[in-house]
Amino acid sequence: MDAREQLIADHLGLVHHVARRFQGSGEFEDLVQVGTLGLIRAVDHFDPAQGNAFSSYAVPSITGAIRHYLRDQAASVKVPGRLQEASARVSRAIDRLSQSRGRSPKVAEIAAELGISTDQVLEAIEANHAHATISLESDESPLELLGVADAGIEQAETRMAVRQALAALPELDRQVIHRRYYLGCSQTQIAEQLSISQMQVSRILGRATRQLRSALLDL
Amino acid sequence: MTVLITLPASASYASVLRSTAAAMAARCELGYDRLEDARLAIDEAFAQLLAFAPEQASVECAFDEAPSDLRFVLTGPTRLIEALPTDSFSWTVLSALADELQAEVRDGRLAIHVRVHEPHEVSV
Numbered sequence: 001m002d003a004r005e006q007l008i009a010d011h012l013g014l015v016h017h018v019a020r021r022f023q024g025s026g027e028f029e030d031l032v033q034v035g036t037l038g039l040i041r042a043v044d045h046f047d048p049a050q051g052n053a054f055s056s057y058a059v060p061s062i063t064g065a066i067r068h069y070l071r072d073q074a075a076s077v078k079v080p081g082r083l084q085e086a087s088a089r090v091s092r093a094i095d096r097l098s099q100s101r102g103r104s105p106k107v108a109e110i111a112a113e114l115g116i117s118t119d120q121v122l123e124a125i126e127a128n129h130a131h132a133t134i135s136l137e138s139d140e141s142p143l144e145l146l147g148v149a150d151a152g153i154e155q156a157e158t159r160m161a162v163r164q165a166l167a168a169l170p171e172l173d174r175q176v177i178h179r180r181y182y183l184g185c186s187q188t189q190i191a192e193q194l195s196i197s198q199m200q201v202s203r204i205l206g207r208a209t210r211q212l213r214s215a216l217l218d219l
Numbered sequence: 220m221t222v223l224i225t226l227p228a229s230a231s232y233a234s235v236l237r238s239t240a241a242a243m244a245a246r247c248e249l250g251y252d253r254l255e256d257a258r259l260a261i262d263e264a265f266a267q268l269l270a271f272a273p274e275q276a277s278v279e280c281a282f283d284e285a286p287s288d289l290r291f292v293l294t295g296p297t298r299l300i301e302a303l304p305t306d307s308f309s310w311t312v313l314s315a316l317a318d319e320l321q322a323e324v325r326d327g328r329l330a331i332h333v334r335v336h337e338p339h340e341v342s343v
Contacts, residue, residue, distance in 0.1 A: 103250055106250055125241055161308075162308050180315060198251060205255070206262075209259060
């Protein structure tokens with residue numbers, strides 16, 4: 001474990017602490033997940049030279065990520081509570097089964113794990129795409145990943161347009177797009193790398209791909 | 220088995236294709252991440268057909284189901300005279316999602332062939 005991972009691991013308790021304050025407004029596990037993203041952002045942007053304690057820097061970042069997520073959720077298409085719950089259960093089952101089997105589970109395996117029908121799993125998968133997507137604020141700093149993305153795009157004109165469209169996306173969306181389409185990582189790998197659920201990866205990919213497509217057609 | 224769908228060349232029908240692709244991927248027993256790849260790929264392929272479709276066109280989609288292996292072909296009339304451009308973002312997306320990908324323009328029709336199978340060959 002490198003210093004960065006260590007710092008993240010050491011402060012997961014802090015994420016739980018903050019998430020607990022928001023309990024009731026959202027699924028606890030989801031709050032922990034987005035809170036962890038806030039923590040990772042804090043780790044990546046923390047400058048010890050400023051003389052502040054890391055935790056006092058991290059808390060606003062964690063809180064901000066959770067607030068943003070809840071705001072997004074509230075603005076989302078309303079999926080019936082029963083379906084939202086099923087979708088959350090399916091999401092957890094996918095991540096659990098991937099862990100234990102070392103590969104992404106089949107729909108039939110997810111259904112067996114939860115004691116529901118394959119149609120219900122498919123329904124939950126569709127409901128997942130109707131949810132609001134977690135999107136952290138786009139930060140304006142140029143990301144090194146855009147430089148890497150260039151390698152996959154030959155044409156200068158397309159490259160400029162794609163670069164601009166990518167820059168307009170929130171950082172998490174950009175990361176997911178880049179890893180799936182330009183680095184060729186699987187959705188399962190991306191979920192592990194970014195410490196988010198596989199269903200979140202799918203949701204972000206679906207939304208961000210459509211967003212990029214419409215942005216590029218307008219150019 | 221083969222499943223055939225004909226639908227209007229209109230973006231509002233994309234959801235029909237996405238849901239069908241997911242259901243077919245489940246029938247082929249693809250893993251969840253490949254199912255989602257198939258769902259994305261059909262959306263992107265459909266968008267490519269729409270981008271070059273004349274007005275009032277319809278699009279046909281044929282799914283071929285095999286164990287751990289889903290293929291689909293989207294076909295429809297096209298304004299393209301030469302080959303589908305492959306320097307687009309859409310093509311980059313499709314190339315990353317599909318294990319096999321092919322587009323052909325013949326007799327005023329565009330066909331996009333996509334194959335998604337298990338195990339997923341990670342390209343890096």
